[in-house]
Amino acid sequence: MDLFKPLESKGEESKKGSAESSKEHVKVLIIGSGPAGYTAAIYAARANLSPVLYEGLQPGGQLTTTTEVDNFPGYPQGVTGPEMMEDLKKQAERFGTQVRFGMATAADLSKQPYAITIDNDKVITADALIIATGATAKYLGLDSEEKFKGQGVSACATCDGFFYKGQDVAVVGGGDTACEEATYLAGICKKVYMIVRKPYLRASKAMQDRVAATKNIEVLYEHNTKEIVGDMSGVNGAILTNGKGEEVKIDITGFFVAIGHQPNSDIFKEYIDMDETGYITTIPGTSKTNVEGVFACGDVQDKHYRQAITAAGSGCMAALDAERYLGTRIF
Structure with missing residues (x-):
């Protein structure tokens, strides 16, 4: 025993325990729950990466404000936006994704593992981060x-x-x-x-x-x-x-x-390369950002197409890129 170490009061012990309990480490963290986030979760979960997905302020993304979706493959009779997002969510959960309600409010990508603060309270560290936070129409x-x-x-x-x-x-x-x-x-x-x-x-x-x-x-x-x-x-x-x-x-x-969109990327500006309007820049043909182990997919990095199907495709890319990245690393 260190005789010179001051004894902690019960209050201090409680604070320490609370701080420790508000931290968690995961292998793959996905932020965002639109077609991009859920598709990334499906692929990551099937690869046994045990992804944790936080839904954000609008669970299901922009499509939850759309009534009929007629142009997404696999729904010959059409489907409502909320129904389609619920289908994707259930599919992600079926393979083991932990889908949680919460919003990313801060990020520290200065070192690995990367740290994301949820709801200004809980800190999640992750070996790989997939950003699928989308964009908000003005x-x-x-x-x-x-x-x-x-x-x-x-x-x-x-x-x-x-x-x-x-x-x-x-x-x-x-x-x-x-x-x-x-x-x-x-x-x-x-x-x-x-x-x-x-x-x-x-x-x-x-x-x-x-x-x-x-x-x-x-x-x-x-x-x-x-x-x-x-x-x-x-x-x-x-x-x-x-x-x-x-x-x-x-x-x-x-x-x-048609007065523009605002990508939901503010908390990453200190670390991630973006264009002048805040869209995340990825290496062409990939979902990779300038930060190793951080990937972006969906409307947060796509200002041209902004479709559910292209978002889903880029979510697949992000999960595959994350899987390959993790396969080459020793943590």
Whole structure:
């Protein structure tokens, strides 16, 4: 016994025990529970890597706000977003994934094992980390917009445009994404309004030319959305204000917001390479980041496609990359 070591009080012993109990080490930690996270979990679990997955603030990811999903392979009759995410979750759990509710609030990737703080409290260390935190669509912030999400309001024309075939719709935004969404919708919808708050489009010249050449797109410059209107069946119009402050009503059944996405990557900025908007940079053809043993998949590193199927594919890549990485390491 060290005679010079001061005795710990019961209170100090309790604090020490509490701190130790709030720490845990796992082989593979997955943060995020959309198609990317769950697919990564399925592959990692089947490889006997005993993954632990934290669902994040929105269990199931963005698809849980989508009603019908018709373009994911394996569902010939379509499926709702929440149902599909529950299927993926059950499949991940079937192979031994521990799915937990909690949000990653801090990260220390300065040394191995990597440390992630959950809910500002519990610290999880991991030999390999898979980041599947996704991206959050930016909305206008209207109460009516929130009211009709999934009932006419969408942030993904490629995902939901099919449901408005032959109908009149609107796209909000003036950048490349908005122009791309508008031209895509113009191919399946009767008419597409572009609601642009500035007197010009911010999009590239090529995208502006595409919009100008598409006859069923009408650009409403210097217009802002005041309110989205509808009934129990969904959206049936929008009230806009023009540059003179006058109200204008347009009759539409679909309202697509295309003002950008925000990748959920803030807690990793100190360690992980990202582009100027916060999307994680991965080595082309892989899910590998600049930090060895840290992998990224899904919308947090994909600003081009942002589809459930591409997210799932990249989740598979991340799990395989993590498996190969762990196979070459001695911990």
